Amino acid sequence: MQQWTIEGPEQLTFGHVDALDVRIVAGRLAVLASDGPPTLDVAEFDSASPLLVSYDEDSRRLSVTFKDLTWDGLTGWLRRDRRRTVATLAVPRRATVNAGVVSASAVVAGFEAVTHVKSVSGEIVLDGVSGEVHATTASGDVESRSMAGDLSFKSISGDLTVADGVPRRLRGNTVSGRITADLRLRPTGYVTLYTVSGSIMVRLPEHTEADVTLRSTSGQLDSGFDELKLNGGGPGNRSISGRLGGGMASLSATTVSGDVTLLKGEKE
C-alpha cells in the first residue's frame, strides 16, 4: 500500500487500477477513461487539510479523499471558500469508479463497467459512459451525452438531461427536477421516469417500436405520436398510452403535477 499526502498542485502516476474511489468537496473533478498509465493531476489545491491518496497494488485500488471529510468537512461545506480542489484522474475504461463531490462539479467520461457518481449540489457531466451508471444528487444537475447501457438517476431538485442516449435501462427518479431526454430505443430498451413536480420531455425517433405510457395526476399530457390515445379516466387518473410500431421496448413516464411531453423526432 502506497500513500501520498497532497498539499498543493501535484502529479502522480500509478500501476494497474481496477477500482477508483474519489471524494472531493469543492472545485472541479474530472475522471476520464484512458488506456495510458493511471494518473492523478491536481492543478489547484486550496485547503487547510491535505488530500490523501492511497494505492494498493495488490487489490489495484486507488483512493483519493480527505481523511477527515465527514466531521470537519461539515464546516467546509457551509463556508464556501474552503477545500477547493481541481483534480483530473485518468484510469482504465474497465475500472469501476466511485466518485463523490459536495459542491464540486464532476465530469466522468468513457467508462464501461460500474460507475457511481454522487453529489450534493455540484453538477455531474457524463460523456460516453456505458455499462452501469448510478448518478445521485440532491440539487445538482446531471447532464449525459452518448450514454449506452444502464443509467439510474435520482435527485431531489436536480435536472436530468440525456442527449443522444441509447439506453438498455434508464431509470429517472426526481422530486422537483426536470427530465429531458433524446433517446433511441433498442428492442430491449426499458425506460421509466418518475417526477413529482418536475416536467418530463422525451423525444423518440419517428419509427420507434415501443409500448408507451404517460401518466400524470394534474400535469398536462402531450404526445406528438398520433398512434397514442388519451385515456380519460377519472380526474387524476389520466394517461396517454399505446403501441408505437410493433412495440417491444418500453417507455413509461409518470408525474404528479409535472407536465409530460412526448415528441416525435426524425426517422432513425
Add this chain to the structure above:
Amino acid sequence: MSPVFGHGRLRLYLLKLLEESPRHGYEVIRLLQDRFLGVYSPSPGTIYPRLARLEEEGLVTHEVTAGKKVFSITDKGRAELNARMDELEDLEQEISASVRDIAREVKEDVRDTVKSLREELTRMARDVRSGPRDEIRRTTERQKQEFRRLKEEQKRQWSEHAQRWQTEGERLAGEWRRIWTEVWRTVGGAPESRAALDDELGEALADFVAQVRTEASGTRLTREKLDDLRRTLNDAATRVRDTLRS
C-alpha cells in the same frame, strides 16, 4: 498535429511506447489516441514512416510475427531515451496538461449539446401544445366556460386527491432523507466503527435542511435576509465544529 508533438517529440514518445513493450504499428497509433483521449489521432501515414526512420537509425528493430511487423526498442534507442529523460518528463507534464484541457472541453461540449437539446425540445413541445389552445381562443365565451369547467374540475380533483398528495408528501420527506443520507455516507466515508453515528448526524442534517426549506418556502426571501442567514449558519458551523473537536 497537436502542438505537444513539436521538435522531434513524437520520436521521443514513440521510443517511450516501444520501451514499455514491443508493439505493432497499429497498436502504437491506438495508444497515442488513447493517451490523448482521441483528441490527437495520428494517421498510419504519419507513424509508419517515423518508425521506419527510427529503424534506419538503429533505434528500433522489428520482427514479423503472424504476418505483422512488431517493433521493439534497441539498446541504442534506450540510450537516446535515457539521455532525453528530462525532456520526456516535460512531455508527460504537457500531456497531462492537455488531458486537463480535454476534461474542460468535454464538459463545455456536453453542456452546449445539452443546452441546445433542451431549447430544441422546449420549442417542439410548444408547437405540440399550441394546437388545442388555438381552438380555445376562438371565442372568449367558450374560453370562459372552459376556464370555469377546468376550475371546478381542479377543485374536485384537489379534494379527491388531497389524501393521495398527503401520502405523497410523506413519501417525499422520506425520499429526501434517504437520498441525503446516501450522498452524505458516500461523501463522508466514515470508518465502520462510527458509521451508524455518522448516518444519524446525516439524518439530523437532512431534517434540519427540510425544516428550513419548509419555513423558507412560506416567506419572502431577500438578499439581506440571505446574508443574515449565512452569518447565522457560519456561527452555527463554528459551534458545530467546536463541539466535534472537543
